[in-house]
Amino acid sequence: MIGLNDDSGPGAGHGPKPSRVRELAEELFGENGVLCDALGLEHRPEQEQMACVTAGALYRDEPLLFEAGTGVGKSLAYLIPGIIHAVEQGRQLIVSTHTISLQEQIEQKDLPICRRVFKASPDLAKYADFRSTVLVGKSNYLCPTRLGHALADRASLFADADYEELQRIATWAETTTTGLRHELKPPPRPEIWDAVNADSSACSRKHCDDAKCHYQRARARLRTAQVIIVNHALLFALINAGGARAHGSGPEGQGVLFPDDFLVLDEAHTVPEVATDNFGLSLSSYGVDRALKHLFNPRTKRGLFRKHGGPQGQQLVLDALDASQQFFDFLATRILDQRAIVRVREQGVAEPMLDGPLGALHRLLGKLADKLEDGRERDELLEQHMRLKGLQAGLNEWLTLGDPGHVYWLERSGRKQTIVTLRSAPIDVAPELRQHLFGCRTSVVCTSATLAMGGSIEPFAKRIGADAAETVAVKSPFDFDRHMRVFVAADVPLPSPKDAKLAIETLTDYIRFCTGKVRGGSLVLFTSYTDMRTVAAALEPGWRAAGRPFLMQGADLSRTELAQQMRQLGNAVLFGTDSFWTGVDVPGAALSQVIITRLPFDPPTHPITEAKCEQIQAAGGKPFNELTLPDALIKFRQGVGRLIRNKTDRGTVTILDSRVLAKAYGREFLASLPTEAYERMSLTDRDRVFRPFP
Numbered sequence: 001m002i003g004l005n006d007d008s009g010p011g012a013g014h015g016p017k018p019s020r021v022r023e024l025a026e027e028l029f030g031e032n033g034v035l036c037d038a039l040g041l042e043h044r045p046e047q048e049q050m051a052c053v054t055a056g057a058l059y060r061d062e063p064l065l066f067e068a069g070t071g072v073g074k075s076l077a078y079l080i081p082g083i084i085h086a087v088e089q090g091r092q093l094i095v096s097t098h099t100i101s102l103q104e105q106i107e108q109k110d111l112p113i114c115r116r117v118f119k120a121s122p123d124l125a126k127y128a129d130f131r132s133t134v135l136v137g138k139s140n141y142l143c144p145t146r147l148g149h150a151l152a153d154r155a156s157l158f159a160d161a162d163y164e165e166l167q168r169i170a171t172w173a174e175t176t177t178t179g180l181r182h183e184l185k186p187p188p189r190p191e192i193w194d195a196v197n198a199d200s201s202a203c204s205r206k207h208c209d210d211a212k213c214h215y216q217r218a219r220a221r222l223r224t225a226q227v228i229i230v231n232h233a234l235l236f237a238l239i240n241a242g243g244a245r246a247h248g249s250g251p252e253g254q255g256v257l258f259p260d261d262f263l264v265l266d267e268a269h270t271v272p273e274v275a276t277d278n279f280g281l282s283l284s285s286y287g288v289d290r291a292l293k294h295l296f297n298p299r300t301k302r303g304l305f306r307k308h309g310g311p312q313g314q315q316l317v318l319d320a321l322d323a324s325q326q327f328f329d330f331l332a333t334r335i336l337d338q339r340a341i342v343r344v345r346e347q348g349v350a351e352p353m354l355d356g357p358l359g360a361l362h363r364l365l366g367k368l369a370d371k372l373e374d375g376r377e378r379d380e381l382l383e384q385h386m387r388l389k390g391l392q393a394g395l396n397e398w399l400t401l402g403d404p405g406h407v408y409w410l411e412r413s414g415r416k417q418t419i420v421t422l423r424s425a426p427i428d429v430a431p432e433l434r435q436h437l438f439g440c441r442t443s444v445v446c447t448s449a450t451l452a453m454g455g456s457i458e459p460f461a462k463r464i465g466a467d468a469a470e471t472v473a474v475k476s477p478f479d480f481d482r483h484m485r486v487f488v489a490a491d492v493p494l495p496s497p498k499d500a501k502l503a504i505e506t507l508t509d510y511i512r513f514c515t516g517k518v519r520g521g522s523l524v525l526f527t528s529y530t531d532m533r534t535v536a537a538a539l540e541p542g543w544r545a546a547g548r549p550f551l552m553q554g555a556d557l558s559r560t561e562l563a564q565q566m567r568q569l570g571n572a573v574l575f576g577t578d579s580f581w582t583g584v585d586v587p588g589a590a591l592s593q594v595i596i597t598r599l600p601f602d603p604p605t606h607p608i609t610e611a612k613c614e615q616i617q618a619a620g621g622k623p624f625n626e627l628t629l630p631d632a633l634i635k636f637r638q639g640v641g642r643l644i645r646n647k648t649d650r651g652t653v654t655i656l657d658s659r660v661l662a663k664a665y666g667r668e669f670l671a672s673l674p675t676e677a678y679e680r681m682s683l684t685d686r687d688r689v690f691r692p693f694p
Contacts, residue, residue: 021085024124025055028080028117035076038120039113046474050077053472054445058085058262061254063444063469065268065461067451069476069674070641074447075110076117078264079227083114083130086226091260093227094135096235098267098274099583100560103229106266107134111227132227133218137234139199141215142169142179145208147196149376153307157195159300165192179214191290201379228257232270236278239436254441261442267583268446269634272429272463276608279432280406280425283394285328286414288354291387292320295361308368308381316364320357327354328420331410336420341411343607347400354395362388398422405431407611427611434465444469449476450637453630454668460630476644476674483650484643486678487514487690488670492658495598504531507597507656508538509683514654515548515573518692520592521566523584525639526577527598529554535597536575543573553577559584566590582638587645593652593692594643599659599669600635601628629665637672644674652692 028034029048035041050068057064058081068074082093097103111132118128147170154163165188172184181193197203198215210216222228230238235257244255254260265271296303296317305313330350335342365385372378401408406424413419426432438444446466453459457471492506493499515522526532536552543550549572551562559576563584566572570590574580581600602609613623643651653673660666661680670678681689 020088021055021081022052022059024084025051025081028124029077034117034120034124039116044071044073044477046477047073047077049472049474050074050447051081053470054078055081055085057445057470058082058443061262061441061443063438063466064446065451065457065466065469065471066445066447067457067473068447068449069474069478070449070644071476071478071647072474075106075266076113078266078445078447079106079110079114080117082262082264083118083227084127085262087127087130091262092225092258094230094235094257094261094263095227096230096232096263096265098232098270100231101563101583101585102267103134103231106229107132130226131221131224132229133221133225135222135228135230135234136180136218137199137237138203138215139193139197140181141198141203141218142173142176142181142196143198143200143203143208143215144173144179144212146198146200146202147173149202150195157302157304157306158192159302162189162192162300162302165189166196169193169196176214191293194290194294201383202376204379207376207379228261230257232265232267232274233278235265236275240278243436244440256437256440256442256444262444263437263442264445264447266447269448269450269460269638270582271433271446275433275464276425276429279429280423281394281398281408282421282423283391283398284413284419284421285324286419288324288328288391289321291384291391292317292324292361295384304380304384308377309364313361313364313368316357316361320354320361323353323357327351332412332418332420335410336412340413340417341409341606343407343409343610344398344401345408350399352395352399355392358388358392358395362392394422398424407607409607423607425608427608427615430463430465432465434467437464438466438469449641450634453633459626460634478644478647478649478674480644480674481677484653484675485651485692486653486655486673486675487681488655488658488660488678489682489686490658490661490680491682492656494659494662504534506683507531508535510654510656510686511535511595511597512539512542513686514593514595514652514690517690518593518652519571519694520589520651521570521572521574521586522593522595523566523580523586523591523642524573524575524595525581525597525600525642526575527600529577531597532575532577548573551575553580581635581642584642585645586642587649591643591645591649591651593654594640595654595656596636596639597656599632599657600639601632604628629668633668633672636669640673650693654690 029051031043036043046068050066050072053066054064054077086093095106097106115128118124150157150166151170154166158166169184169188169192176183181188203213203215205216208216210220238257243257244259244261256263294303296305296309296314298318298321305317327350335349362385365381365388369378369381369385372381397403398408403424405426405428407427408424410420410422413421451457451460452473457473461467461469461471489510492510493503495503511524532552540550549569551565551572552575553559553562557565559579562574563586566574566586567590604610604613612627616623616626640653643649643653660669679689
């Protein structure tokens with residue numbers, strides 16, 4: 001991973017200075033402030049409040065949870081005080097987002113606006129020269145040094161077909177300016193990229209020249225940057241790897257990723273899920289196979305042990321590959337034969353048949369490394385030595401259910417469902433976050449349009465271990481009563497095995513009707529891939545014949561690309577599931593309707609959800625009220641929030657789940673809508689009732 005070996009930043013060794021951040025926030029965001037007078041931006045009282053509250057939290061190095069409704073302008077409200085504070089204090093501002101689209105917005109739109117704000121006033125000009133960079137995982141970078149060695153060692157490392165791929169990467173390397181993997185089309189084959197990317201001890205200051213190495217250049221930018229943009233997944237992976245504490249944190253142990261940094265988590269409603277995923281174990285049959293074949297691939301007769309391990313090492317790899325196949329095949333046929341995800345509750349569900357072979361390889365790698373002088377080859381052997389030790393430890397933890405605070409399971413994945421992955425996750429992630437995030441003696445600001453549950457942010461604060469944080473919520477400045485119309489179908493059958501077929505037929509009919517009545521684009525949100533595909537199969541031919549553009553998650557395009565297509569087409573129908581409920585931004589008539597097919601309750605059968613419910617029950621609580629319903633309400637609010645993205649947007653929210661009317665908890669979903677008015681409709685009166693904007 002990038003950056004964690006850096007031992008200094010802009011503020012290393014500096015004591016605190018008096019900060020102007022609080023007074024400047026009010027001046028900048030006020031009615032006669034720079035944003036209004038110099039840039040012509042409209043004054044938003046909610047944005048001014050957020051900027052001032054954020055400035056105070058940064059100054060005091062305290063946590064803050066701030067719910068800012070759509071249209072508040074929260075990015076500028078935390079970026080401008082954050083940049084001022086970073087420059088004044090000689091510290092680094094880390095901004096973490098969940099989605100690529102928000103990361104790109106901050107980098108390409110919001111930071112340039114910040115520079116314009118600072119340049120608009122002579123008193124603020126010194127802040128305009130702030131330095132920013134995007135933090136990307138180390139494995140995403142090409143390392144020219146490793147590429148050169150791979151080309152030189154091709155006879156021992158690569159077969160002919162692999163060498164062609166290596167040459168393609170080498171050709172691209174001559175023109176790329178960033179060395180980032182996503183620029184190479186089609187994407188490089190993983191096993192070849194592994195041999196040339198920067199995620200290796202061979203890519204280091206000792207071996208690489210930062211004038212040529214993309215990753216070393218990125219590290220150099222990182223050391224001097226005052227604003228660092230990262231995504232949640234990488235943030236928590238780096239925290240899990242030790243963060244600032246593993247590499248010398250700042251004064252009095254301050255810092256999350258780097259010494260004395262401070263942090264803003266945007267789209268913070270996703271933090272519990274992402275943190276849970278990253279504070280656990282994930283060890284796959286595919287990963288073990290790649291690690292072993294990096295040492296020696298019996299098909300190509302290539303690998304590290306062609307040069308270093310000799311026949312003894314090669315045989316040990318063959319033994320380990322055989323043991324790995326037996327181990328994962330046993331799990332696939334004995335445990336995953338009926339279901340793709342199975343929770344493991346008892347130790348010893350399989351024999352530790354991989355432990356011996358991995359241990360033998362681990363010992364051999366150590367001996368081989370000891371025979372070499374310091375240098376690249378020794379570093380690579382030691383790296384593989386540590387890699388195998390990590391695999392061995394992970395397997396042992398999983399087989400013994402080593403952490404009583406974690407839930408353990410295994411799952412099948414991949415296109416052919418042949419990859420078996422051993423997983424674990426903390427049942428309660430709050431203690432981890434309390435220690436590694438909110439216990440770092442620095443300001444951590446969490447913001448989102450949806451943090452509150454039932455009007456209160458405290459339940460979310462408790463869930464993420466931020467019990468002592470200040471909590472503030474401001475509503476959206478948009479006029480939802482005039483610009484949003486809500487319709488609820490009262491006669492869609494409730495979800496049940498008995499009425500499943502009728503429910504899908506009714507959903508299909510309503511989606512055909514509602515999308516046909518709305519001239520602009522419609523985003524149709526599902527909670528089930530199966531339901532989505534079934535409805536798509538029924539409706540797509542008709543739309544295609546009528547020339548109506550249809551887009552669906554799970555085909556060739558990413559979420560970002562699908563959203564871009566929707567913006568361009570203007571009247572497309574887009575079907576999406578889980579990840580489309582949040583982070584999709586399509587302003588204007590291109591998104592004129594959001595259709596919610598089912599209330600977004602998480603399936604109670606997933607091992608994490610199941611274990612959390614058991615923990616709540618053991619404490620005398622009610623899982624539905626404390627976990628299932630709050631999670632669904634936040635996701636529901638996110639889904640509805642896709643519709644109105646600016647003050648001129650208008651459109652329709654159509655809810656096709658009659659539980660909002662039939663169940664007592666349905667009132668909470670209706671109360672969470674940004675407008676109180678809604679109209680019921682049924683198959684018999686919908687032609688009269690359903691009146692979208694013209």
